[in-house]
Amino acid sequence: MHVADRLSKSIETNQSIACVGLDPRPHLIPPQLQSHSIDKHGNGIEAICDAFLSFNQGILDAVAGHCAAIKPQVACYEAYGWRGMQVLEASIAYAKKLSIPVIVDGKRNDIGSTATHYQQAWLGDIPIFNDEQHEGVGADWLTVNGYLGSDGINPFLDDENEHGIFVLVKTSNPSSGExxxxxxxxxxxxxxxxxxxxxxxxxxLGNCGLSDVGAVVGATYPEEAKTLRQHMPHAIFLVPGYGAQGGSAAEALAGIRTDGQGVLVNASRSINGAWQTQNDAANWTDAAHQAILSMNDDLNNHR
Amino acid sequence: MHVADRLSKSIETNQSIACVGLDPRPHLIPPQLQSHSIDKHGNGIEAICDAFLSFNQGILDAVAGHCAAIKPQVACYEAYGWRGMQVLEASIAYAKKLSIPVIVDGKRNDIGSTATHYQQAWLGDIPIFNDEQHEGVGADWLTVNGYLGSDGINPFLDDENEHGIFVLVKTSNPSSGExxxxxxxxxxxxxxxxxxxxxxxxxxLGNCGLSDVGAVVGATYPEEAKTLRQHMPHAIFLVPGYGAQGGSAAEALAGIRTDGQGVLVNASRSINGAWQTQNDAANWTDAAHQAILSMNDDLNNHR
Structure with missing residues (x-):
C-alpha cells in the first residue's frame, strides 16, 4: 500500500494527527528505571541503553492506538554508538509489532550510491555478498535534507511508493531563517x-491524494506554512515545534489543506517527559498516555 | 592542540593533502576476504561486517604515513545497522592508533540539544546517568549540513577548538545547483x-591561520571554488569529486589559498578499489598503497 495511504489510514483509525517523538535522554528516564538498569549493568552505556529500551517500550504501549505515527530522533541513539543503534532497531521493531507507522528522524543527506546506503539502512533491503539481500530496519518514512538536490532525493524514492521521505523546508528553530x-x-x-x-x-500520490514526498515545516512559523502549502499542495507537512518548543495547535495546523488533510504534528518532550510535568515518576506511562489524549483533543479541536 | 593545527601538521609530516575515503562496499571487497568471512559466519551481515573491518585495516595500513586524513562515509556502515556501526567505531579506533586524523562524513544536521547528541556521538563525551560522562568515538572532524543555521552549528563548536566541522557549501554532484x-x-x-x-x-583560527569551521567544496566546480575562497579565506576546503568522480588535480586545487594552504582532497574509489583497476586482488593493499602515492604526486605537482 502507498505509504501516504497507510499513514492516512492510521490517522483515521486512531483519530489522531499526532506523531510521538521517541527521543530518550538520560534526564527523561524515571529514577526507578535508571536504578534498575544501573543495578543490572553498572553505570555505563549498557545501563543507558537498557533503560532507553524499557522506556521506549513503555511509551509505545502508552500511545499505541492513540497516535498516527512515532518519530525516533536518531541522534538520541547515535550518541551511544552501536549499542544505541541496537536500541533504536529494537524500538522500531516494537513499534511495528504494535502497527504504528515509523518516521526515522535522521535528516540524512548524500548523493548517488551513498544516499542509497541510507535508503537501504532505514527503508529498504541491504546488499550482502553474492548479490543477495538482507532485510533492513523497515521504517516507513525518513526525514532528509534536500540541500544536495535531486541526486540526494531520487535514491530514496521507491517504485512501489511503499516508503516516503520528509524533506526539510522550514525548520522550527530561531536561526532557521539565516x-x-x-x-x-x-x-x-x-x-x-x-x-x-x-x-x-x-x-x-496515493489514493488519499497525498504524496510520498512530504515536507518538514515548523509550527513556529505559521505564516510561512500557509505560503509553503501553496507551493506543495500534495505534501504531508511533518510539523515539529508544537508544545514544548512553543507552537500552539492553531499554529501547528496553519499549513493544513482545506480538506483537513496533510498535517502531522510532532511532540516529543511533552509526551516523553509528561511524568516530570505531573511530578509522578511512579506512573510515567499513565502520564504519557494522558498527554497523548490531551494532545489529540487539542489538535482535533483545531482541525 | 587546535584541530586545524593537527591537520596542518599531518599534511606537513606526510607531505600529503590527500584524504582517503574509507568507504567499504560489498563489491570493493577482494574475493579472498569475502570467502574467508563467509566461511566464518555464513553469508549475512556478520560476514559483511567482518570483511569490512579486515578491509579497512588493510587500507589504513597501506595509506598510513602517506595521507593527511581519512574520511569514513557513515552511510556505508549505517546500512548494516548496529553491526555496521561497530565496524565504523573499530575502524576509527584503528586509524587513531596509526595517528591518522579522522573526518567522519555524516553530513549530520539538527538543532540544539539534538545537534549536541551528534556532537557527543562523534566528537565529544557522552552523558550517562548520575551526570557522569563516557568517552565517545573521538573523531577529529565531522561533516555537517548548515541548512538549519547557527542553531545547528554552534553545538558542534568546542571551546578548546579540539574538534572541527566541514559545512556543505557546494557539493560535487550534478544536481547540486538546483x-x-x-x-x-x-x-x-x-x-x-x-x-x-x-x-x-x-x-x-589555529596557529596555522585556518579555522575549525571548514567547507565542503566539490572538485567538479573549480570556478565556484575560486569565488567561494574569497568568502571563506580561513576555511579548509574538503574537496570531494577528485578522481573517480571526474575532477582533476588542478580543478580540485582551484580553491587553494595563495600560501598553498587550505585544501584537503578526498579520494575513495580510486584508493579502495585500486586492486580492481589493476586487476590484482591478491595484492589489494599494495594497489591501495601505490594509488595513494600516485595521488600525492598528482596533487603535489599542482600545488
Missing part, C-alpha cells in the same frame, strides 16, 4: 526548496 | 552559505 529565509530570485530559499519538493513528489 | 546555485539576493545560496561559514569560523 539561510532558509534568504531571498532567492523572486522568492526565498525555503520556497525554492518547497518547489523542489513539489517537483519531486507531485506525481507520486 | 538549490545551491539559486540566486539569493545579490549572490547565490552557496555564497550565502559560504558567508555563514566565514561568520561561524573566522575567529576560531
Amino acid at each position: 539561510l532558509q529565509s534568504q531571498e532567492s530570485g523572486e522568492t526565498s530559499v525555503m520556497e525554492a526548496m518547497a518547489k523542489l519538493v513539489n517537483q519531486w513528489g507531485s506525481e507520486r | 538549490l545551491q546555485s539559486q540566486e539569493s539576493g545579490e549572490t547565490s545560496v552557496m555564497e550565502a552559505m559560504a558567508k555563514l561559514v566565514n561568520q561561524w569560523g573566522s575567529e576560531r
Whole structure:
C-alpha cells in the first residue's frame, strides 16, 4: 500500500494527527528505571541503553492506538554508538509489532550510491555478498535534507511508493531563517526548496491524494506554512515545534489543506517527559498516555 | 592542540593533502576476504561486517604515513545497522592508533540539544546517568549540513577548538545547483552559505591561520571554488569529486589559498578499489598503497 495511504489510514483509525517523538535522554528516564538498569549493568552505556529500551517500550504501549505515527530522533541513539543503534532497531521493531507507522528522524543527506546506503539502512533491503539481500530496519518514512538536490532525493524514492521521505523546508528553530529565509530570485530559499519538493513528489500520490514526498515545516512559523502549502499542495507537512518548543495547535495546523488533510504534528518532550510535568515518576506511562489524549483533543479541536 | 593545527601538521609530516575515503562496499571487497568471512559466519551481515573491518585495516595500513586524513562515509556502515556501526567505531579506533586524523562524513544536521547528541556521538563525551560522562568515538572532524543555521552549528563548536566541522557549501554532484546555485539576493545560496561559514569560523583560527569551521567544496566546480575562497579565506576546503568522480588535480586545487594552504582532497574509489583497476586482488593493499602515492604526486605537482 502507498505509504501516504497507510499513514492516512492510521490517522483515521486512531483519530489522531499526532506523531510521538521517541527521543530518550538520560534526564527523561524515571529514577526507578535508571536504578534498575544501573543495578543490572553498572553505570555505563549498557545501563543507558537498557533503560532507553524499557522506556521506549513503555511509551509505545502508552500511545499505541492513540497516535498516527512515532518519530525516533536518531541522534538520541547515535550518541551511544552501536549499542544505541541496537536500541533504536529494537524500538522500531516494537513499534511495528504494535502497527504504528515509523518516521526515522535522521535528516540524512548524500548523493548517488551513498544516499542509497541510507535508503537501504532505514527503508529498504541491504546488499550482502553474492548479490543477495538482507532485510533492513523497515521504517516507513525518513526525514532528509534536500540541500544536495535531486541526486540526494531520487535514491530514496521507491517504485512501489511503499516508503516516503520528509524533506526539510522550514525548520522550527530561531536561526532557521539565516539561510532558509534568504531571498532567492523572486522568492526565498525555503520556497525554492518547497518547489523542489513539489517537483519531486507531485506525481507520486496515493489514493488519499497525498504524496510520498512530504515536507518538514515548523509550527513556529505559521505564516510561512500557509505560503509553503501553496507551493506543495500534495505534501504531508511533518510539523515539529508544537508544545514544548512553543507552537500552539492553531499554529501547528496553519499549513493544513482545506480538506483537513496533510498535517502531522510532532511532540516529543511533552509526551516523553509528561511524568516530570505531573511530578509522578511512579506512573510515567499513565502520564504519557494522558498527554497523548490531551494532545489529540487539542489538535482535533483545531482541525 | 587546535584541530586545524593537527591537520596542518599531518599534511606537513606526510607531505600529503590527500584524504582517503574509507568507504567499504560489498563489491570493493577482494574475493579472498569475502570467502574467508563467509566461511566464518555464513553469508549475512556478520560476514559483511567482518570483511569490512579486515578491509579497512588493510587500507589504513597501506595509506598510513602517506595521507593527511581519512574520511569514513557513515552511510556505508549505517546500512548494516548496529553491526555496521561497530565496524565504523573499530575502524576509527584503528586509524587513531596509526595517528591518522579522522573526518567522519555524516553530513549530520539538527538543532540544539539534538545537534549536541551528534556532537557527543562523534566528537565529544557522552552523558550517562548520575551526570557522569563516557568517552565517545573521538573523531577529529565531522561533516555537517548548515541548512538549519547557527542553531545547528554552534553545538558542534568546542571551546578548546579540539574538534572541527566541514559545512556543505557546494557539493560535487550534478544536481547540486538546483538549490545551491539559486540566486539569493545579490549572490547565490552557496555564497550565502559560504558567508555563514566565514561568520561561524573566522575567529576560531589555529596557529596555522585556518579555522575549525571548514567547507565542503566539490572538485567538479573549480570556478565556484575560486569565488567561494574569497568568502571563506580561513576555511579548509574538503574537496570531494577528485578522481573517480571526474575532477582533476588542478580543478580540485582551484580553491587553494595563495600560501598553498587550505585544501584537503578526498579520494575513495580510486584508493579502495585500486586492486580492481589493476586487476590484482591478491595484492589489494599494495594497489591501495601505490594509488595513494600516485595521488600525492598528482596533487603535489599542482600545488
